[in-house]
Amino acid sequence: MILLTGGLGFIGSHTTRALLDRGESCVLAQRRTEFEAPLFPDEIGTRVQIEQVDVTDREALFRLGDKHHITGIVHLAGSFFGDPVADARANPAGLLNLIDAARGWGVERIGVASTIGVYGGGVSPLREDQPLPLTARHDIEAAKKIYEILVSQLSAATGIEMYCARIGAIWGPLGRTASRFFAVPQLIHAAVAGTPVDISTLPGGALPYENDGMDLLYVRDCGRALASLQLAERLEHGVYNVSGGRMTTYREIADGLAATLPGHETVLTPGDDPCPRFPALWLDISRLRHDTGYEPSYDATRAVADYVDWIQRRSK
Missing domain, CATH: 3.40.50.720 (NAD(P)-binding Rossmann-like Domain)
Incomplete structure (x- = not known):
């Protein structure tokens, strides 16, 4: 055991x-x-x-x-x-x-x-x-x-x-509905609820830039x-x-929401953040891949769809 x-x-x-x-x-x-x-x-x-x-x-x-x-x-x-x-x-x-x-x-x-x-x-x-x-x-x-x-x-x-x-x-089912480090949970929960995202819950108190992101x-x-x-x-x-081994942008999350919830548009700040709170960093996962054979199976679109489905099923 x-x-x-x-x-x-x-x-x-x-x-x-x-x-x-x-x-x-x-x-x-x-x-x-x-x-x-x-x-x-x-x-x-x-x-x-x-x-x-x-x-x-x-x-x-x-x-x-x-x-x-x-x-x-x-x-x-x-x-x-x-x-x-x-x-x-x-x-x-x-x-x-x-x-x-x-x-x-x-x-x-x-x-x-x-x-x-x-x-x-x-x-x-x-x-x-x-x-x-x-x-x-x-x-x-x-x-x-x-x-x-x-x-x-x-x-x-x-x-x-x-x-x-x-x-x-890390994000997804059973996680926090609002993160102080990244805006993904807030954006997804607001999209499922059909309400504007609560700006006060977002890191930095502002909408994320579409090209900003992190290793999710x-x-x-x-x-x-x-x-x-x-x-x-x-x-x-x-x-x-x-980790994911690459940077995921907020544009990718927004595109995943648009594909999962037709008609939904995620409001983001255009372009790049000139003063990012966190630099665009990602982790090398070569060791993990080599020693275990592991590969991530959820890209942004599949992950968003799965999370939206989980939220909707839990709310019934």
Whole structure:
């Protein structure tokens, strides 16, 4: 069984679904007592086991090994609740508890979620072997850089194969209806509702430029990529970019909406943003492709159509 922390979250649910589709069974560790599992409701209690446990609770975490035969771990959860010192203490503690538990359980591979934010900018395409700045602009970036250092050292020291997945901008079913980093969810939800987009919810408080964009990855593809890393026969590296491998523009999203919702016109600012909040960066996913055979299956048009269909079905 594969243990997933954050397995009922946005990316975690799709990763769990992808693992189930490849024949695996999963244990999902979560803090909450209430949960919803729309991607695998019929498999709860059979191929999916839900356990209420916080990974910072060492004893409770270790007891999972008494109940389940855990063979792999995908660590997607994080502690980001607002107290910077408490969060900075909890995140490495949770990772170290998982690694220690893995030693006792005989786990051979651990995947750990990192982020595109560790690059701190740069020149596209961003590659895993380029140097990273030893600074952090926010708590998530800081936690992920700490994760990567611990993983790179402890993988060799413990003999457990560990890798970090630098995850890009992810969107789609179960995600936020409004993102502070990019405008895609806002544009799509407004289009489905048939209402003007709420400008106040958009990054920078303005309509995006049609030629602006970023490296976007549809969440169903993200789940498949993470499952592919966990189940690959052999991994040659300790860090992998998980993203679309190209820049997706807002014009592509608008064209996808026009194809999916005939008569809809997405209002964008013409041309290029002269002062972009985020540079046009994308990730090199050559390592991911080579070691797992993974390829994104959702282009902008297919992803928009799938997301629109999911929103419409959920609203009925």
